[in-house]
Structures are given as structure tokens and as C-alpha cells.
Amino acid sequence: AKVDNGERFLIRAKVDRETGSGVSLWNEMESASIIGQKTVAVSQRGPSDQERTTRPARPARVVPLDIRAKQVLIAAPRTCPGDNSLIPINTVYVVETNPPQGSEPLKWRLLTTEAIETFEQVLRLIGFYEQRWIIEEFHKCWKTGCRAEDRPFQSFDTVERFLAISCHIAIRILKLHRLAQLSPDSSCASVLDDEELACLQAIVSDNQINKKLKTN
Numbered sequence: 001a002k003v004d005n006g007e008r009f010l011i012r013a014k015v016d017r018e019t020g021s022g023v024s025l026w027n028e029m030e031s032a033s034i035i036g037q038k039t040v041a042v043s044q045r046g047p048s049d050q051e052r053t054t055r056p057a058r059p060a061r062v063v064p065l066d067i068r069a070k071q072v073l074i075a076a077p078r079t080c081p082g083d084n085s086l087i088p089i090n091t092v093y094v095v096e097t098n099p100p101q102g103s104e105p106l107k108w109r110l111l112t113t114e115a116i117e118t119f120e121q122v123l124r125l126i127g128f129y130e131q132r133w134i135i136e137e138f139h140k141c142w143k144t145g146c147r148a149e150d151r152p153f154q155s156f157d158t159v160e161r162f163l164a165i166s167c168h169i170a171i172r173i174l175k176l177h178r179l180a181q182l183s184p185d186s187s188c189a190s191v192l193d194d195e196e197l198a199c200l201q202a203i204v205s206d207n208q209i210n211k212k213l214k215t216n
Helices: 025-031 119-130 132-145 156-182 194-215
Strands: 010-012 034-042 061-075 086-096 107-112
Touching: 010 119, 025 061, 025 086, 025 107, 034 119, 061 119, 086 119, 107 119, 119 132, 132 156
Parallel strands: none
Antiparallel strands: 010 107, 034 061, 061 086, 086 107
């Protein structure tokens, strides 16, 4: 539908698909010639058993990657019975060349409407996809730091107003989080002004007082 409507996208493919050549999409992408290499810094990740899957922990590391790009024709989805059309789609396949022993190699299978004619264009798309980590961190700050999902709203207008206000707060939390990661010895005064620091200190002090009262 997005292709038919002329919409632009860059997405990570999750499901293998049939192609016009009779070869699976995964195999088509793996058969493309390597057009270059690059490295990416992968952040540390804890284990997870959400969504009925078990995701192992992952240490932070710098990952060398082989890059392939190719246009393929994929079959229309099975949700469209009787549609035998083939959809041209550009693919970018990024795979780790030398994973640590016992670890699954990092693999990104990207589908896009954007041009992949040059290596620079492909690198630009990979750079876009690399931003997913910071986007995920932002949503974590939004949902956890601002407790966006715990608010008992009764109207959509209220939800919109809260999201508009808390989005700015989540960005500030993310800045502090990134500062602590990248420069742990830095002062939060580089992100917060004097009034904000005073409010934060008052909140921390109140929380410490409340904890002491509960334990006594």
C-alpha cells in the first residue's frame, strides 16, 4: 500500500518473503555483491523475556559490517489473495563479519523506497537506521520517566495535552541520561539551569525524607 501511494519508508524486514525470481528474499539479499564495509558501535543490552521470546544480554562492542544492496521484486502479501503482482523494492543487507564466539552476528535486513545506486546513498540509509537506538531510549524515558502509560486519562484531548508537555520533559531526561553515559563526571548543570536544579534537589530531598519515614 505504501508503494502504491508513493510513500517513502525505510524499515527493517522481519519476515522472509517470496520474490519474482523464485528465491526467498533472505537469499536474494545474501546473494548481492558486497559494496563496502563500515563499523558501528553497538550499545550494551540486558536480557529480555518479553513478547514470548528470550533475548540474550549483549555487551557493548564495535561491530565490523559487510554491506550489500540490491533491488528485488517481492510478491504481494498473502493478505491480498488473488494479487499476483510483483513489487520492486530496494534492499540493504548489513551483516557482522566477525561476531564474538557464541554470539549471533548482527544482521539488518532493510527495505526502502530510497535510492541505493551509490555507496554513499546506502551509508546514509544505514545512518538513518542507526538512530533507532536513541529513539528507543527516548520512548523509554517518555514511558518510564514520565509514566506516560500509567496516567488515568479520560479523554483524548487530555492525552494530547499531557503528551505535548511530557515530550519535552522526556527529552530533558534523555539528555541527562546520555550525559551520564558519555561523560559521567560532568555536571547536570550543563543541561539544567539553576531553577531546575533547585527543583530537582527539592524533589530528591523530599523522596529521601519519605523513604526514611516509611522505614521508621
